[in-house]
Amino acid sequence: MIRRGRRAAVRRVVPAAVLALAAAGCGIRGTSVPVDAGGAPSRVSCHAPGTGAVTAAGAERVAVYLVCGSALVPVERQVARPQAAPGAAVRLPVARVLLAELQKPPAPDETRAGFSTAMPGTLRVDGPRAGDAPEALRLSAEPDDLPSFALAQLVCTYGRSAALGRSGGALLGGPGSAAAHRYDCSPDVQANPDAAQHAGWGDPQSEES
Numbered sequence: 709m710i711r712r713g714r715r716a717a718v719r720r721v722v723p724a725a726v727l728a729l730a731a732a733g734c735g736i737r738g739t740s741v742p743v744d745a746g747g748a749p750s751r752v753s754c755h756a757p758g759t760g761a762v763t764a765a766g767a768e769r770v771a772v773y774l775v776c777g778s779a780l781v782p783v784e785r786q787v788a789r790p791q792a793a794p795g796a797a798v799r800l801p802v803a804r805v806l807l808a809e810l811q812k813p814p815a816p817d818e819t820r821a822g823f824s825t826a827m828p829g830t831l832r833v834d835g836p837r838a839g840d841a842p843e844a845l846r847l848s849a850e851p852d853d854l855p856s857f858a859l860a861q862l863v864c865t866y867g868r869s870a871a872l873g874r875s876g877g878a879l880l881g882g883p884g885s886a887a888a889h890r891y892d893c894s895p896d897v898q899a900n901p902d903a904a905q906h907a908g909w910g911d912p913q914s915e916e917s
Contacts, residue, residue, distance in 0.1 A: 860901035
């Protein structure tokens with residue numbers, strides 16, 4: 709009877725010892741509390757892919773600002789050259805081309821590099837209305853009602869565009885009667901796009917100065 713009891717005790721102890729050794733061998737400390745280890749480490753490069761050395765006939769290269777991680781990074785795209793008269797009349801066609809690029813889903817190589825866009829697909833852009841500065845652009849939504857990352861993308865893409873004057877910002881208004889305000893593409897906005905919604909509190913029509 710005693711021997712039989714000892715054998716049963718050994719059978720209970722051995723599996724527990726094996727499990728303890730296995731845990732020790734894996735470097736894992738046993739715990740009865742569930743542990744959230746978080747997501748897998750990010751391996752995105754945020755390195756903007758090139759568009760190739762050759763620019764197609766009738767096309768030009770533009771930079772659009774996409775989201776990567778928690779910042780904005782310029783990505784080069786090839787677009788059809790807008791057909792418009794020189795001068796102020798070219799601004800609206802260029803603004804529409806750039807907005808359309810921001811609304812496109814990133815290309816596969818851009819996605820692999822970690823890029824995305826926050827731009828609503830329903831947003832539209834129009835030219836200045838009576839009383840606006842010639843540089844003003846009117847959106848189909850109030851700028852401050854846009855997602856902060858989308859507003860930052862738009863401001864930096866427009867503000868750094870050679871065709872729009874490389875002004876470093878954008879004079880934007882909405883569909884209402886409120887005056888357009890200048891939003892600046894500062895280093896802080898590029899590093900922290902949430903700041904874009906606080907970058908438009910300058911004087912209305914301030915881009916005229």
